[in-house]
Amino acid sequence: MILDRSVPPPSQPIRHVQLSQAETHYLSNGVPVYYINAGKEPVVGIELLLPQAGTKHESDFGSSFFGIKMLAEGTQRRTAYAISNFVDSYGAFLQLNPGLDYASIEIYTLKKYVDPLLSLLAELLTEATFPEDELEKLKAIQIQKIRVSNEKTSTVASKKMRAVLFGENQPYGKTLTEDNIANVGQASLVDFYQNHISANWEVIVSGQVDDEVLTLLEKHIGTLTIEQRSPTKQGAIWANLSQEKKHLEERPDSLQSSIRVGMPLFTRDHSDAIPMRVLNTVLGGYFGSRLMKNIREEKGLTYGIYSSTVSLQEAGYLVIGTDVKKELTQSALTEIYREITILRDQPINTIELNTVKNYMAGRLLTSVDTPFALAEKFKSIYLYNLTYAYFQDYLRTLNAINTQSLQQLAQRYFQEENWFEVVVGGYSG
DSSP: OOOOTTSOOOOOOOOOOOOOOOEEEEOTTSOEEEEEEOOSSSEEEEEEEETTOSGGGOSSTTHHHHHHHTTTSBBSSOBHHHHHHHHHHTTOEEEEEOOSSOEEEEEEEEGGGHHHHHHHHHHHHHHBOOOHHHHHHHHHHHHHHHHHHTTOHHHHHHHHHHHHHHOTTSTTTOOOOHHHHHTOOHHHHHHHIIIIITTOOEEEEEESOOHHHHHHHHHHTTTSOOOOOOOOOOOOTTTTOOSOSEEEEEOTTOSEEEEEEEEEEOOTTSTTHHHHHHHHIIIIISTTSHHIIIIIIISOOOSOEEEEEEEOSSOEEEEEEEEEEGGGHHHHHHHHHHHHHHHHHSOOOHHHHHHHHHHHHHHHHHTTSSHHHHHHHHHHHHTTTOOTHHHHHHHHHHHHOOHHHHHHHHHHHOOGGGOEEEEEEOSOO
């Protein structure tokens, strides 16, 4: 039989996704271990989740970021150099992740080296010393990074959009400045460490996780003191929402403008969260989106434009972003608002919607192809008070959504008064 390559193969909607789900094991000190035993390679990923160590939990601005980043800069037993060499000697990868809602410590290693590396993680949790000389080095590095990033209009625009939406002194809206960094001291880091890091954490493990790995977790982690705390919430998230809709930061020496157009949204467990992801994908969430076709392909105003929904534990927002020549700033903004208006006023073409559905379903399937990716999927529901039913709801909503319901969604949320605009650069060359 000769294959006719001019005819595409038959396809059908993806209606179900089977994920390897995380199981729960409790250590003798009460610490929960969420583990996913998957994959054929002898590798293990260990993440210490620090739910009370995000920026929103700090009293002194900067103590969360530097408190996490300084964990591997010295302990009672090792210097920063010794810690780095120790990790490298096992071919492992250590990553320290500050964040707005939570923080984490991750290490990836061959299964046969889990024992010594778990010993190191326990050491970071209980014996970090925050040496002042290393702190000063890290502060100098971070100040230099800020100076470099503040030269980039795109970075400044993204920071400004968060400040516009949440307020520049609210945890979700504030960003580190040189003055903030200069005021960070060792005492505040030690305080944050003792109250938010060293006695309040959970464990996520993925890869070849068997009884041996769980026994080693008990050996190194199960003997540590843990302090159970209830999650804290900020409240009044949108209390500092800007009263001004348009914000301009002139950059006379810049040849381009960075544009951000955004709006407040909801948390991931909201009933409209999944439909909004579909609507956002149509607007600017993939390479074939309307913004990309119009502003990049047809008008040639930019090399690229995107829109994305951002989920935080207590809020969410949608942001559209692009960089253009200064003299094209207003033209790009006009076209962005034009596409938003069209989504409100006209139903989406069925063919276009089906393309988006297939793209999103395919992205879901390709995002769960490794044990570590499965762990990320678990985090994406666990941290937002969801269950594994979320992924079936995702596919069910994706298959059921139609052009009429998406237009109604756009009419409900994409109203002109909901949008905020940030331009860093200017409107003319």
